[in-house]
Amino acid sequence: MPHIVCCVKQVPDPEAPASQFKVDEAAKKVLPIPGIQPVPSQFDTIAVEAALRIKDKVADTTITILTLGPDAYRDTVKHCLAMGADEGVHINDPALNEADHWATAEILAAAIKKLEPADLILCGRQAVDWDMGVVGSTLAEIMGLPIVTIAKDVQMEGGKVTVERVLLDGFETVEAPAPCVVTVSNELGDPRYPQLRQIMQAARKEVKGLTASDLGIDGAKNRVTLEALFVPETAVETEYIEADSLKEAGEKLAVRLREAKLI
Amino acid sequence: MPSGVLVFGEATEDGQLAPVTGELLGAAKSLGGPVTCVLLGAGVEGLAQRCASLGADKVIVVDDPLLKEYQGDAYVLIGERICKEADPSVVLFGQTMTGRDLAPRLAARLDTAVAMDCVELSLDGDKLQATRPCYGGSARARYSINRTPQIATLRAKVYDPPAPDESRQAEVVKQSADVGEDAIRARVVSRRKEEVEGVRLEDAPVVVSGGRGLGGPEGFKPLEELAEVLGGAVGATRAVCDMGWYPVAAQVGLTGKVVTPDLYIAVGISGASQHMAGISQVKNIVAINKDAEANIFQAARFGIVGDWKEVVPAFMEKVRELKTG
Numbered sequence A: 001m002p003h004i005v006c007c008v009k010q011v012p013d014p015e016a017p018a019s020q021f022k023v024d025e026a027a028k029k030v031l032p033i034p035g036i037q038p039v040p041s042q043f044d045t046i047a048v049e050a051a052l053r054i055k056d057k058v059a060d061t062t063i064t065i066l067t068l069g070p071d072a073y074r075d076t077v078k079h080c081l082a083m084g085a086d087e088g089v090h091i092n093d094p095a096l097n098e099a100d101h102w103a104t105a106e107i108l109a110a111a112i113k114k115l116e117p118a119d120l121i122l123c124g125r126q127a128v129d130w131d132m133g134v135v136g137s138t139l140a141e142i143m144g145l146p147i148v149t150i151a152k153d154v155q156m157e158g159g160k161v162t163v164e165r166v167l168l169d170g171f172e173t174v175e176a177p178a179p180c181v182v183t184v185s186n187e188l189g190d191p192r193y194p195q196l197r198q199i200m201q202a203a204r205k206e207v208k209g210l211t212a213s214d215l216g217i218d219g220a221k222n223r224v225t226l227e228a229l230f231v232p233e234t235a236v237e238t239e240y241i242e243a244d245s246l247k248e249a250g251e252k253l254a255v256r257l258r259e260a261k262l263i
Numbered sequence B: 001m002p003s004g005v006l007v008f009g010e011a012t013e014d015g016q017l018a019p020v021t022g023e024l025l026g027a028a029k030s031l032g033g034p035v036t037c038v039l040l041g042a043g044v045e046g047l048a049q050r051c052a053s054l055g056a057d058k059v060i061v062v063d064d065p066l067l068k069e070y071q072g073d074a075y076v077l078i079g080e081r082i083c084k085e086a087d088p089s090v091v092l093f094g095q096t097m098t099g100r101d102l103a104p105r106l107a108a109r110l111d112t113a114v115a116m117d118c119v120e121l122s123l124d125g126d127k128l129q130a131t132r133p134c135y136g137g138s139a140r141a142r143y144s145i146n147r148t149p150q151i152a153t154l155r156a157k158v159y160d161p162p163a164p165d166e167s168r169q170a171e172v173v174k175q176s177a178d179v180g181e182d183a184i185r186a187r188v189v190s191r192r193k194e195e196v197e198g199v200r201l202e203d204a205p206v207v208v209s210g211g212r213g214l215g216g217p218e219g220f221k222p223l224e225e226l227a228e229v230l231g232g233a234v235g236a237t238r239a240v241c242d243m244g245w246y247p248v249a250a251q252v253g254l255t256g257k258v259v260t261p262d263l264y265i266a267v268g269i270s271g272a273s274q275h276m277a278g279i280s281q282v283k284n285i286v287a288i289n290k291d292a293e294a295n296i297f298q299a300a301r302f303g304i305v306g307d308w309k310e311v312v313p314a315f316m317e318k319v320r321e322l323k324t325g
């Protein structure tokens, strides 16, 4: 019975209008946008999709959703269960709320060791908040497992994981023995959207809670300090090309670019 | 005491020193202290003098057919060994396919941390201050790392390479790879290139990019024609690559390529922060978009509000006329 663990987190909605994005510089925190709910981190639901495609082929596969975060993250676990995952595990402890990426990887690794042995651990290529892209690799190194990053396709068969990786100018196929860690990119395709019936089923499913003491951890061992968080100044003076018709505007643009020695 | 900066250089497929290496050496120089450049690959030994001319005081070369193409398991073992021997205070990578994969793994092996995709590096005493975009480019975060070495990856084209000085000499140290076949667990079995015709996107002086506003894959035809007239390359947003309108290799942005042309023409692109992350160094952006409120105008030096189908053909004709006239 193959077992896949998907690590997922919740993030502020990245599709929210840029103009509403604000930070509290003193607290070094991003301010929630009123009326806009946080969402599952996009690449993480794509990782769940990758797991579900494996389960579509090998029906007795079980998929565990694992998250580390405050109460609200429960919604993200429920969303992934509604997509079709089997189990949900939520590490939720105020002592761990300030964990940095390395502490997060250590905590996730400790939790994975408590679960049924995993054949495959899937992460997003990067979380859509800090855009760091390190937790998957760090997790693999801590657990001593092979890691393949930025996957557009993941297959698992007979103890072997075959991954198609996205390169800048092409693709490569990588084979790794299970268990291993794979980080997933958007080229894999859109994650499936839960049906109402699945949402209702997932609502009734239990999400297993874990605390620091369950994991034998006495707090987050952070390696980095966030020194500052700010919104960069970007505004540029725009010269709008106006004319009687758009055709003329197009011609005028060419002339202006010529004058500016840009063409 | 850890000291100095160690830079992981890269070679291009045709055996040249990759531009990012010069940029890394430029960043290292701005931090001060002795600079060591590491070159891993096959046929890279000849590039050591080039590294010296760009400011490296020492070059460590591991030239081995096994390293011809990036294999994470081999590279991380060698990287770990070199870092432990050299004991640098700071280690720098490019935010390339190699840097993205290798830097976090090496950080874990060395029991330290890495700031990914940095756009500004400085030293406060011995402490590296690493500034990087986050939240899809909407914010910037400055980090310090409480362990050594302090590792960072650098976004392309942010730092200038130092002016080459051919008379500069560096100590060149050759090492063997010394990695057993069995150390490689995740194995690359095949590679497939997505051929791009014409000018490479990363090197193009002009980039004409299209977004969902093109209305369909056929919208890229006139953009290709325009790029050809301008001697440039075609880029795309993730939205259109995801829909299969244009090859993934053309994607510009946070999860695509960083480009730095002299001129970037954005057609039917809304200017989401994740797209803008790929053109943050571009000074001359032209936006053609029918929505006057589109975010792309925030960053555009020239803008036309209107339907691209009316603007682009007239623009192209006039460009042709000006170029030949």
Ligand SMILES: Cc1cc2nc3c(=O)[nH]c(=O)nc-3n(C[C@H](O)[C@H](O)[C@H](O)COP(=O)(O)OP(=O)(O)OC[C@H]3O[C@@H](n4cnc5c(N)ncnc54)[C@H](O)[C@@H]3O)c2cc1C
Residues within 6 Å of the ligand: A014, A015, A042, A128, B136, B210, B211, B212, B213, B214, B236, B237, B238, B239, B240, B251, B252, B253, B254, B255, B256, B257, B267, B268, B269, B270, B271, B272, B273, B274, B275, B278, B288, B289, B290, B291, B294, B306, B307, B308, B309
């Ligand atoms: C984690 C993450 C990473 C991402 N990475 C990237 C990335 O690397 N690169 C990237 O590009 N995106 C990326 N995105 C996606 C990004 O958020 C946007 O969704 C995407 O850039 C939008 O593409 P678009 O501008 O083509 O489409 P849209 O946002 O739909 O914009 C289309 C624009 O076309 C205009 N338009 C429509 N018709 C016409 C017409 N006839 N004439 C002129 N204008 C017209 C509209 O006014 C609109 O502004 C990422 C998103 C996430 C969450």
Ligand SMILES: Nc1ncnc2c1ncn2[C@@H]1O[C@H](COP(=O)(O)O)[C@@H](O)[C@H]1O
Residues within 6 Å of the ligand: A007, A008, A009, A041, A043, A044, A047, A066, A067, A068, A069, A101, A104, A108, A122, A123, A124, A125, A126, A127, A128, A130, A131, A132, A133, A134, A135, A136
């Ligand atoms: N708090 C978390 N809980 C569960 N998984 C996480 C958490 N943080 C990061 N991850 C996983 O690690 C991936 C990379 O995250 P990051 O290194 O933060 O960009 C994410 O896409 C998730 O799959």
